[in-house]
Amino acid sequence: MMMSYEEELLPHDVIIEILSWLPPKKLLKFRSVCKSWNSTISNAKFIVEHQSHFGNLTNNNNGCIVIATRKDSGSLTSLKLSLVQDSNPEMVYDIMESKFDVTECYSIMGSCNGLFCWASFRIDDGPIQLCNPSIRWTTLVPPFPFNKNFLFPHVFRYCYGVGFDRFAIDYKVVKFIGPLSDSRHGIAAIYSVMAKSWKIVNSPVPSYLICGFSWSFFLHGFIHWLVYSHKKYKIILFDICNNVFREMQLPVINGDNNEISIYAVKNSLCLLETKTEVDSKIYHVSIMKEYGIAESWTKQFSIVLKNGISKCITLTVGGKFLCSAEKSNGLSQLILYDSERNEYINVGEAQAPTLTCANICPLVATLQLLDVVGNYRN
Structure with a gap:
């Protein structure tokens, strides 16, 4: 031979x-x-x-940031994706654009291994899209409407997450809504990219009030959401391999008016507390040293960003701060701050008048979804 x-x-x-x-x-x-x-x-x-x-090499060091900007024209929404490399933030790449017949309640709802899920937090039967911006690859997920008799009118928000089942070698999309009173039960469903089908999750859904836009991320086999329940913040987890919900406690948070957010930084769970003072904001960063061990939460450092920066939008997978500064033309300047070097780098202007029209999500470059039949390159 x-x-x-x-x-x-x-x-x-x-x-x-x-x-x-x-x-x-x-x-x-x-x-x-x-x-x-x-x-x-x-x-x-x-x-x-x-x-x-x-x-894993890029996840522990440098990743990238995807900026998803909506431009609405009647019922047609154009989604433009731009990619910013953590290691070279001065270069912004416009990578793809999609059009949806949707409303303004669509946003990035979750990320996993370089993928993100674009869906509506209010439209039950709207289209769902999985995107891999690093290879310009997308796939549509069929909608899964819940029983209308279950839902409360006008007061609910759907939550989504994306996870990777390492045993089945399969990506899964989770959709759920939690119980809004003691007399109601939450409901969840999970979609298998490999099987191309939905099924109801039997695990009880914890009660919660969603924080922010209910964005989620995948880490160590679990999808994470930050929620507010029983007068305190906590994390809802979904075990993607066993299809069960769990809860994780956060460290003690001082001050009722602090803004709280969670991220995956260098493969660890990270907590960002934002405390607003009279003329500045103080950012406190804590890391969970041992995943799943509540006692291992450790405060890393506190910083005050330079004058002119209005807010910190997100933390990158490498631990850098992506911030915004309002400009006189009504746009927002994106700035990447490296706390280790005390270095500020201008990324570019936000492509919408305010960042409430854009969703920004830290990612890592990946080949994921390339093998899935039925995908298309945009």
Whole structure:
């Protein structure tokens, strides 16, 4: 049996190992080298291995920030995606644009391994989209309407999350609404990207009041949402492999008027407390040293950002602060602050009059969804 030219140079397993450490953009180009490389790079097991090598490397150091900006024209909403690299924030790339027949209640609802979920927090049967901006790849998820007799009118918000089931090697989308009174029960459903089907989750849904826009992220096998329940903040978790909800406690938070948010920073759970003073804002950063151990919450540092910055929008996966400063033309200047170097870098203007029209989400570059049949490149 004759060996191919590539096998004469290097064994196939060595080639796969080398490819698994390369960035997604390069791998997309390498798919055209030969049928063997195309099959390997599009294979689900290779994508998982690539995530463990290249994905974890960027997740612990530098990732990217996706800025999703809406532009409404009647009932048609145009979603424009821009990508900012954490390691090179002065370069902003416009990567893709999609159009939806939706309303203003659509936003980024969750992220996992470089993917994010775009959905409505009020429209029960609206379209859902999974996006991988690093390779310009998207897939539509069919809607799953809950029983209308269950829902309270006008006072509910749907929550979404995206997670990866490492045992099934499958991405899943979770949709739920929690109980709004002791007389009602929450309800949840989960969608399998591999099976292309929904099913009801039997696990009880914890009671909650959603904080912010109910954005979620995936870390260590769990989807995380920040909620307010029984007069205190806590985290709702969803175990993506076992399809059950859990709860996680936060450290003691001083002050009732503090703004609270949670992030995944360098593969750890991070808490950001924003305390507003008379003429400034103080940002307190805490890290959970041992995941799942409430006693391991440790305050890292506190900072006051320079004058002119109006707010901190998000933390990147590398731990940098993405901030905004209002400009005289009515737009917002995006600024990336590196606390370790005490360095401010201008990213660019927000592409909407206010950042309430845009959703910003930290991500890592990945090949995920490339192997899913039915996807399309925008």
